[in-house]
Amino acid sequence: MDPELGTFLSHVLGWVYFIAWSASFYPQAILNWRRKSVQGLSIDFIYLNVLGFLCYSIFNLSFYLSSEVQEEYRKRNDGQDNLVRANDVFFAVHALVLSSFTLFQTLIYKREHGQRFSSPARLLIVITILGTGIVFAAVISGSSQWIDLLYYLSYIKLGISFVKYCPQVYLNYSTQSTVGWSIHNILLDFTGGTLSVAQLVLDAYISGNWSGISGDPVKFGLGFVSIFFDLIFMTQHYILYRNREDSYAPVSMVESNGEEKKKGLLLLPTYTKLNYMTFQHEDGAQRTPEVMTDLEMGAGENRPSSQH
Template identity: 30%
Template structure:
């Protein structure tokens, strides 16, 4: 049975990587075909970029850094009743997803700034987002300096990896708000790749299945709640993608009514 569940975990893990990775292609393709990025909020893209960088840093530390994994095992050893050491619920597919997402979001920024695609006058970074990203950058510089200069600090690399993941989740929740508001002010989803929302939801469901399968394999169904990054990331994705689908439905109806009146 454990071998079967391990296989199930791997399958759903790669399914979520494929889905979440594939969801980034429809916007890139649509922007390329229309030579326009008018449907996308630039705040959304920059927040997504920052969050993707933090997620990649978090999973790389948790998966590859021996010191981080040792710290995790020491902190969680008391909660395990078997000989297998406690290890973070991070797999190779998480690393691949993080790297792939980071590259594609950079490609989206490239479309915004270097290819001359059509934009409108509202597509500029808001002051709020600029200040938020500056605050995050300065905070992490301060944390790193504190961790490496204070001899008696209790801050460890595991804490940094956890903070990176937590901020990624927060940014994932925040990043959708500018896009939802932008859709609302436009009263249109024209040019927005709706298919990416459906693919994102499928990826989130697969991610949740893998997370709780891994929790079962660890003999602790609550273990998934101790790894909030993937859990909250999946839930936030589902909620906001459902909102975008609802907006697409409402604004398409609004457009049809308007066209009939005209």
């Protein structure tokens, strides 16, 4: 293959996978916002996702920007440059920001009773932090290099990428539903994972440096882990659990025969809002606005005034 053509194709694959993988974070955040709920979404997955992308961001930023790390890599790989590209850096940082935003949503939106950050996931994060501290101390003492710490962080990311999906797979299985888990997120993630692996293999082929794959194991592993779990989620969504009824969405209240009733949904929102309807007394005086619940508003918000 012509080197210039190969380089061009590599850049195209890189930016397309970056767009697909980056866009994959938005459907879940939008779904949470529209439902005002994170019910059906694994809290463990969200916390582990943030930790994983924090590690991945540090790894990519260091390999792309640090001349010291780049030199350490060359010494270990026969003078070859590492294969971290600008799109890898942008993707990792963007993913960290979006996953952190989704974590924030889990703190403000409605959850299921008992839907919380589990003890095993907490323990995993504590062990990860302690291990990072030990490797960092080894670097400071001179017994290890910075690249060793970065590889450790990359292995954390790879390990978390495998573990983090398991709670969501189990949650879908236990509820026999994928409601609350965005399938558009999965489709985009599958596209990004496939193209990410394709770019890495193409880069290695063009440069004749197949050690570039082993030199960036996290990118190669992430692609295959994403593809594997995405196939599981697509199987759950399109084949196993095809019931799409969302019992977690806000209740729509309607007036029927003078009585309020729920319209095909199960949960009653607890939000309140000001009722600015005008009520006039016989003497012509107007009542001040009242704070009423959505349930109370359902029966009266379409009547602008009422005579006593």
